[in-house]
Amino acid sequence: MVLINFSNVKYFGEIEFWIGLLKIFAIIGLIIVGIVIFFGGAPASHGVLGFHYWKTPGAFVEHLTDGNTGKFLAVWTSIIKSAFAFILSPELITACASEAEHPRVNLPKATNRFIYRMIVFYVLGSLTIGVIVASNDPRLLGALSQGSSTAAASPFVIGIQNAGIPVLNHIINAAILSSAYSCGNSQFFSATRTLHSMAIRGEVPRLFGRTNRWGVPYYAVTLTALISLVSYLNVSNSSSVVFTWLTNISTVSGFISWIFIGIIYLRFRKAIDYHNLNDRVTFRPKFQIPGAYFTIFFFTLISITNGYGVFFNFNGSDFVAAYITLPIVFILYVGHMLWYRNWKLFTPSRQIDCFTGLEEVEKDEANYIEPVPKNWIMKVYYWLC
Numbered sequence: 001m002v003l004i005n006f007s008n009v010k011y012f013g014e015i016e017f018w019i020g021l022l023k024i025f026a027i028i029g030l031i032i033v034g035i036v037i038f039f040g041g042a043p044a045s046h047g048v049l050g051f052h053y054w055k056t057p058g059a060f061v062e063h064l065t066d067g068n069t070g071k072f073l074a075v076w077t078s079i080i081k082s083a084f085a086f087i088l089s090p091e092l093i094t095a096c097a098s099e100a101e102h103p104r105v106n107l108p109k110a111t112n113r114f115i116y117r118m119i120v121f122y123v124l125g126s127l128t129i130g131v132i133v134a135s136n137d138p139r140l141l142g143a144l145s146q147g148s149s150t151a152a153a154s155p156f157v158i159g160i161q162n163a164g165i166p167v168l169n170h171i172i173n174a175a176i177l178s179s180a181y182s183c184g185n186s187q188f189f190s191a192t193r194t195l196h197s198m199a200i201r202g203e204v205p206r207l208f209g210r211t212n213r214w215g216v217p218y219y220a221v222t223l224t225a226l227i228s229l230v231s232y233l234n235v236s237n238s239s240s241v242v243f244t245w246l247t248n249i250s251t252v253s254g255f256i257s258w259i260f261i262g263i264i265y266l267r268f269r270k271a272i273d274y275h276n277l278n279d280r281v282t283f284r285p286k287f288q289i290p291g292a293y294f295t296i297f298f299f300t301l302i303s304i305t306n307g308y309g310v311f312f313n314f315n316g317s318d319f320v321a322a323y324i325t326l327p328i329v330f331i332l333y334v335g336h337m338l339w340y341r342n343w344k345l346f347t348p349s350r351q352i353d354c355f356t357g358l359e360e361v362e363k364d365e366a367n368y369i370e371p372v373p374k375n376w377i378m379k380v381y382y383w384l385c
Helices: 002-006 009-038 052-058 067-086 103-132 138-145 155-162 168-200 218-235 239-274 288-305 316-323 325-340 358-366 376-384
Strands: none
Touching: 002 009, 002 168, 002 218, 009 103, 009 155, 009 168, 052 103, 067 239, 067 288, 103 155, 103 358, 138 155, 155 168, 168 218, 218 239, 239 288, 239 316, 239 325, 316 325
């Protein structure tokens, strides 16, 4: 992972492309397996399984308390927990913008396709899990209580084992390993570019803004690699505790980052209006402004309630793990204001730079030549790329 991030960004993109393709094939395969199990085609099937687990033990189970309140809390907890799987990925598209070829052409493509893939794969994947494994399966509950993060804790693996399908669980293990690598690689890349950007603006030592001949900020990569060694704490005896702390800190940081993204986008639109540049913004999907307000509201709510379960059976360690990120961000924000003596909550629209690099980007877009596929294989490749 470190070597890849020290290399030219094109190698990072190539590896992510192939691993992403592997993940697509894996999830499509799992959905197909789920359909087979659904209709009773698995070796251990005794007739059509259908939506049996939606009736026994039920599609909605109680969590923390009884009745409909408990069912609502179960759904809300699922939303919070599922955020760890997808909240720290969409922003990587823009993180790669400065090093992407033909950004005005490729970034809208990547953005639109990401949305559709997330809807299809997450919705169908979740539906498949609900069909092939019961929520009260002993192995699933045991994995959760032990804090297991291996493929043994995967509901897909448990459902496949229950269906009596051999070997496939090992293939899933390999797919999960590659997905974990891809996730770490993406976040590693994002961290180095964020640090590099801060160094360029003078917010951290300018040492981290230095790049090699490939444009790689090697000092930022080195520091990120050293900090990443903390992940090895997860192999200790108290792995479940460490894993909970790390995932909570990273997940809540993702929630807060999306609050800032919503605010920044609204300020960007204000600046675009002020400088009269609306006709030069080529990618602007519908409902972005209402979407930004909804993003701010939703992630503020979810950041505040992400650790609500601790109040049903209060534990100091769990409380700190759930909410430690909030005061850290507040201290950093206030510290930044004090250090730079900047008491303005928002930069005035007239001071927001919307022109630097604009002509270069527009020139690149004007000179772009759309590749013409020679056969259906090339059509598929261009669609994926």
